[in-house]
Amino acid sequence: xxxxxxxxxxxxxxxxxxxxxxxxxxxxxxxxxxxxxxxxxxxxxxxxxxxxxxxxxxxxxxxxxxxxxxxxxxxxxxxxxxxxxxxxxxxxxxxxxxxxxxxxxxxxxxxxxxxxxxxxxxxxxxxxxxxxxxxxxxxxxxxxxxxxxxxxxxxxxxxxxxxxxxxxxxxxxxxxxxxxxxxxxxxxxxxxxxxxxxxxxxxxxxxxxxxxxxxxxxxxxxxxxxxxxxxxxxxxx
Numbered sequence: 152x153x154x155x156x157x158x159x160x161x162x163x164x165x166x167x168x169x170x171x172x173x174x175x176x177x178x179x180x181x182x183x184x185x186x187x188x189x190x191x192x193x194x195x196x197x198x199x200x201x202x203x204x205x206x207x208x209x210x211x212x213x214x215x216x217x218x219x220x221x222x223x224x225x226x227x228x229x230x231x232x233x234x235x236x237x238x239x240x241x242x243x244x245x246x247x248x249x250x251x252x253x254x255x256x257x258x259x260x261x262x263x264x265x266x267x268x269x270x271x272x273x274x275x276x277x278x279x280x281x282x283x284x285x286x287x288x289x290x291x292x293x294x295x296x297x298x299x300x301x302x303x304x305x306x307x308x309x310x311x312x313x314x315x316x317x318x319x320x321x322x323x324x325x326x327x328x329x330x331x332x333x334x335x336x337x338x339x340x341x342x343x344x345x346x347x348x349x350x351x352x353x354x355x356x357x358x359x360x361x362x363x364x365x366x367x368x369x370x371x372x373x374x375x376x377x378x379x380x381x382x383x384x385x386x387x388x
Contacts (some may be wrong), residue, residue: 155168155170156168156169156170156171156383157261158344158345158348159263159266160341160345161267161279162279162280163226163227163230163231163232163233163279163280163281164224164225164226164227164230164232165181165224165225165341166222166223166224166263166266166267167222167223167224167225168221168222168261168266169215169220169222169223170383171215171378171382171383172215172220173214173215174214174215174376174377174378175214175373175377175378176212176213176214176377177212177213177214177373177374177375177376177377178210178211178212178213179209179210179225179337179375179376180209180210180228180329180330180333180334180337181209181225181226181227181228181337182206182207182208182209182224182225182226182228182233182236182237183205183206183207183213183223183224183225183226184204184205184206184207184223184224184226184236184270184273184274185204185205185206185207185215185216185220185223186203186204186220186221186222186223186266186269186273187202187203187204187205187216187218187219187220187221188203188219188220188221189203189218189219190202190203190218191203191204191205191216191217191218191219191220191248192216192217192218193205193207193213193214193216193217193246193248194213195207195211195212195213195245195246196208196211196212196244196245196246197245198244198245198246200246200247200248201248202248202249202250203249203250203251204248204249204250204251204273205246205247205248205249206236206240206241206246206247206248206249207245207246208237208241208244208245208246209228209233209329210329211245211246214377215377221261222261222266224270227281228327228328228329229281229282229284229292229327229329229334230279230280230281230282231277231278231279231280231281231282232274232277232278232279233282234282235274235275235277236274239274239275240274249273251272251273282327284326284327285322285326287312287322288322288323288326288327291308291312291323292327292334295334295335295338296338298338298342300335300338301338301339301342301359301360301361302339302360302361302362303335303361305319305320305331305332305335308331308335319331320332336371336375337375339360339361339362339371340360340368340371340372340375342356342359342360343356343357343360343362343368346359346360347384353365353368353380353384368380369381
């Protein structure tokens with residue numbers, strides 16, 4: 152079994168091959184899709200489900216599913232992929248589970264291309280683009296996704312785009328369904344992991360992203376994902 156922590160960054164989702172089994176209870180703004188080598192069980196949103204694929208809506212308290220996770224996805228909630236998951240699978244529910252033949256999983260040699268094929272086989276062809284949002288918000292999202300606003304506050308963004316803070320906050324939440332502050336934090340978090348996976352130090356990456364210290368980033372990571380940064384990095388050695 153692939154036992155090293157791996158991250159693959161796609162345009163509107165992140166692939167995670169975990170090296171850990173248990174997490175603390177946490178919540179975040181990304182949707183989840185868990186793929187298991189066999190049955191997974193997860194309780195969240197007042198429901199208890201099981202299957203070898205589990206989909207979880209964003210902003211729902213949860214832990215990692217019980218069972219052997221082959222890999223999972225963090226899906227951008229402002230993407231067409233998220234829309235497909237919601238309309239095709241979740242259908243208004245916070246969580247859903249499905250059973251597909253175990254043969255779709257390669258249990259000994261998980262690569263990025265194999266994972267992308269599994270995702271395609273399950274969800275079909277999805278557009279790796281944003282939803283049809285207000286052009287002003289799309290521009291801001293594009294810049295945030297390009298890491299042009301790392302470490303900036305909502306008030307600073309509002310000033311740059313010539314909006315009042317209250318108006319920009321309302322417009323962003325109304326268009327995307329999530330808070331601008333949370334989206335900024337999500338991209339800060341992504342930036343650090345991108346850099347760490349390239350070989351940069353956690354200290355340099357977290358400071359560049361706008362965190363006050365590596366321990367600040369570690370606290371955010373634990374809150375967003377329920378995992379210890381130290382344990383993940385130790386698994387890479």
